[in-house]
Each structure stands twice: as structure tokens, then as C-alpha cells.
Amino acid sequence: MSLAPKIDEIAHTVNNIDSDIAFFSETWLRENVPDEPISINGYKLYRRDRVNGQHGGVCMYVKESIECKVLSNLYHIDHEVLWAELRPQRLPRGFSINIIVGVVYQPPDANDATMKDYLITSLENVESEYPNSAIIMAGDFNKTLMPLFRAAVRSFQLKPMVDFPTRGSDC
DSSP: OOSGGGHHHHHHHHHHTTOSEEEEEOOOOOTTSOSGGGOOTTEEEEEEOOSSSSSOOEEEEEETTSEEEEOGGGOOTTSEEEEEEEEOSSOOTTOOSOEEEEEEEOOTTSOHHHHHHHHHHHHHHHHHHSTTOEEEEEEEOTGGGHHHHHHHHHHTTOOOSOOSOOSSTTO
């Protein structure tokens, strides 16, 4: 189901936990859905709607106090991924510049090889263009991409927060 009919519950949860950023995949949003009805007070909305087909899409809400810039150089028409550079007032120890975030949706019937190449190239670009930045990737990767993420964890020093299937017969 679309993010739109759940926006009151989502807004309540995001505000209640005072989240700095919130990621959503499978938003089901289209360009004919304006930002206003899905806005959350105190947050900026960034979205990447699916252009063709049904369902899909990703978005992120970023607290208004955090400087955020969408990384359009990492945009790819064939992939439902939204990348952004965050510059919060305070950063975790060991990171001196910024935080790069990406929210991903990989449909079950999509081409895993092209998504894998795209994500590896994107992570390489992030490491090159934003050295010493924290990297956060979130979303629905579907189990076919799990081997990629296990390799990315080692190569890009990522720390998985969820490293197991969360639905389906493998749960």
C-alpha cells in the first residue's frame, strides 16, 4: 500500500522518535501526488518516484535543521535509488565532513547484475568524491542482491544493521 494513506501514522512515529532522517521504499508515489499531502512538519521531503509500472519508488525525510543536497550525479534512470549528502551540525566520531545516504528499492523481477554494477560504481564514486564520510544505505534490496551487500560490507567497510531476510519463506 502507498505511503500516502499512512502519512499520519508515519508522521507521528517520525516525530515521536525525533528521527533525523527516515527512509521509505515502495512508496507507490507518482508525479501526480504533490508533496504537500505527504509532508511531515519539521522535515524536508526528497523523493524518487517510479516512472513506469506500478508500486515502487523511494523517499527520505530529513530534519529541516540538517543541510541536505541530493546527489544528482549518482542518478540513474533505470534504478530506484536516491542518494543525498547530509551535513548535520554534529557528526559521529571519526567522520569529519558529512554523511552520504542512499535509499534503494530493487524490485524482485529487476536485473540484479545492472543494479549490482550501479551500486558498486556509486559506492566507488562516493568514496572518491567524499572521502572520510559516513555512508548509510537503506531500503529493500530483495534477497537476490544479498551476496552483493555481503561483499560491499567488506569492500566499503559498511556495517549491516539487518543482515537477514525480513519476509518470505526464508524468515
